[in-house]
Amino acid sequence: MGSELPTPADTVATLGEFGLIRRVTEGRLQPATTLLGPGDDAAVVAADDGRVVATTDVLVENVHFRLDWSTPEQVGRKAAAVNMADVAAMGAMPTALLVGLGCPADTPADVADQLISGMWKEAASAGAGIIGGDMVTADNLVISITALGNLAGRDPVTRSGAQVGDVLAVRGRLGWAAAGLAVLGRGFRSPVAVVGAQRVPEPPYAAGPQAAAAGATAMIDVSDGLLADIGHIATASGVAIDVxxxxxxxxxxxxxxASALGADPRHWVLTGGEDHALAATFPEPAAVPADWQTIGTVRAGSGVTVDGRPYEGSSGWEHWQ
Structure with a gap:
């Protein structure tokens, strides 16, 4: 849209809540798990064994994303991805998303179109659909998504099952989003690969059920940093983990x-968030699935160490600090 101001016909206020909902839902294909999609008081989603994995995240403009760094479509994809990664971390496959969108009345309708389009694309990449939600007026752009998932008869893989003697493995990118954030923070837009990793994560959705089927004892989505997130496994399981x-x-x-920016690439890998890789513990090295990378061990004790020693500095992202 360039620098041109939107006309009234271009805004969400002119379309109205239900007009905007129709605009972003009509003609969309749903997966077979959606028994009743948007248009009623609530949706209906199939659950093979009577259990549903559910998770939610809120993304706030200028906290979790910036529209001068990312297109609305990229923001939409990221919003969907961060939620579906949590479903995968339970050993489930995503089936459905419920979207809450708050935005100012003068928001161009094209921005909403692109946001929802990005969400649909990311949802489809994991075999899920958008089944409903809500839209409200807000002072700035806020996105809240609830994701549902299917365990397909398996037990969920929680954070509390790691045992002494297990091995720690990861699947997915680590450090890429942190590198992209560092690049964007310096005012650059390349290298495209790392900047793209910050704009749109690539969670390995299928790897969650794969790990569950392989006997993973604990698992987590790496959203705040590897050390910070495996620290949650260590705490919940009452063990120590050494990377x-x-x-x-x-x-x-x-x-x-990192060389160009005077940074430490290992620090990005250990503490950088927003890649949404999966980290899991397995009972033995032979149980680790193909394409997973073994990076550590579970020991008696508490906390997380790196090469047997406490890590100096922040271990990852924390809100309100």
Whole structure:
């Protein structure tokens, strides 16, 4: 839309709540798990074994995303991805999303179109659909998404099942989103690969059920940083977890970006959030599925160490600090 001001016909206020809902839902295809989609007081979603995994996240403009750094479609994809990654971390596959959208009345309708389009694209990539939600007036852009998932008869993989002697493994990118944030924070827009990782994460959705089927004892979505998030597993399970840096793969692209910015790429890998990789513990090395990377061990004790020692500095993102 360039620098042109939107005309009244371009805004969400002119369309109205229900006009906007119709605009972003009509003609969309739903997965087979959606028995009743948008248009009624509530949706109906199939649950194979009577259990539904449910999770929710809230994303706030200028806290979780910036529209001068990302397109609305990229923001929509990210909003959907961060929720569906939590479903995958329970060992389930995402089936449905409920979307809450708050925005100012003068928000261009095209922005809402792109946001929801991004959500639909990301949902479809995981086999899920958008089944309903709500839209309200707000002072700035706020997105709240509830994601539902299907365990397909398996027990959920929680944070509390890690046992002494287990091995720790990860699946997905680590450090890429943190590198992209560092690049964007310096006012640059390239390298595209790392900037893109900050704008749109790529959670390995299918790896969650894969890990569950392989006998994972505990699992978590790496949203706030590897060390911070496996710390939740350690606390919930009453164990200690040690990460071995010689087992971590630091991609050459991260090394190059860190060199240019005077940063430590290993710090991004250990503490950077928003990649939404999965970290899980397994009872033995042979149980770790293909494409997962073993990076540590579970021991008696408490807390998280790196190469046997406490990590110096922040272990990841925390709100209100």
């Amino acid at each position: 071995r840096t010689e087992l971590l793969v630091v991609h050459q692209r991260l090394i190059d970006v």
